[in-house]
Amino acid sequence: MSSAGTESGRLATNSSDNAVSHVIHLGGSRGRRPGRTPRLPDEVADVAIPAGGQPPGCRTRCGDVDIPYPFGIIDPDRPDCAYSRGFQLNCTSVNGAARPMFHNIEVTNISVPNGKAWMKTNISSQCFDPETNRTLYDDIWNSFRYSPYWLSNEDNKLFVVGCNSLAYMRSTSFITMQYVIGCSSTCDNVDLKNGSCSGAGCCQISRKAYGITKVISMQTTTPLQYGGAALATTW
Numbered sequence: 001m002s003s004a005g006t007e008s009g010r011l012a013t014n015s016s017d018n019a020v021s022h023v024i025h026l027g028g029s030r031g032r033r034p035g036r037t038p039r040l041p042d043e044v045a046d047v048a049i050p051a052g053g054q055p056p057g058c059r060t061r062c063g064d065v066d067i068p069y070p071f072g073i074i075d076p077d078r079p080d081c082a083y084s085r086g087f088q089l090n091c092t093s094v095n096g097a098a099r100p101m102f103h104n105i106e107v108t109n110i111s112v113p114n115g116k117a118w119m120k121t122n123i124s125s126q127c128f129d130p131e132t133n134r135t136l137y138d139d140i141w142n143s144f145r146y147s148p149y150w151l152s153n154e155d156n157k158l159f160v161v162g163c164n165s166l167a168y169m170r171s172t173s174f175i176t177m178q179y180v181i182g183c184s185s186t187c188d189n190v191d192l193k194n195g196s197c198s199g200a201g202c203c204q205i206s207r208k209a210y211g212i213t214k215v216i217s218m219q220t221t222t223p224l225q226y227g228g229a230a231l232a233t234t235w
Helices: none
Strands: 004-006 019-026 088-094 097-102 105-111 116-122 125-129 134-138 149-151 157-161 165-171 180-185 202-206 213-220 224-226
Touching (some): 157 180, 180 202
Antiparallel strands (some): 004 157, 088 097, 105 116, 125 134, 125 224, 165 180
């Protein structure tokens, strides 16, 4: 079994245990609509929050997550609760619990002083079934084009977990030079144990946020392989 991933990006709805928290930086949307790929760091501007802040009467909490301004919970009767469309969140019931969502991505924490938001995505998977001789794919695409967010350089890594497995990611930005990052994990048997990610059954590599990345190739010599989500290394 192996897994690979990054932290931050377009969040995919996540109500299962097979998910991880991603970290994004907050920046200026410059009037652009939320889209599908993250913006470059040199294009990100600080948000100029009006001195008056959030109008009174707006909800400031969804479930156990505080929703500070410039974020705001979508309310047809109160469109002014968020600074702009890119900061609007839905407060949605998931398995009986209220959770803030950015489109279909769960937001697990927000820190305006640090300029970061934590979001959750599902884990991509690639499983080979020796009985049917078929490989099943379930890829998760993370994206934030034309939104007020860009991926955090400090908090996101690519992980590969499994025996004799390789995963790499490639930027899809049309503005910058494309780049590829990846790592491989090895082990003598498939009896993996929890512990540090040292290269034996697990590897990790820091990733840059210059454009969106996606796991585009995974190889393994073991029957099952999972890839796709990033874990935050700091809070």
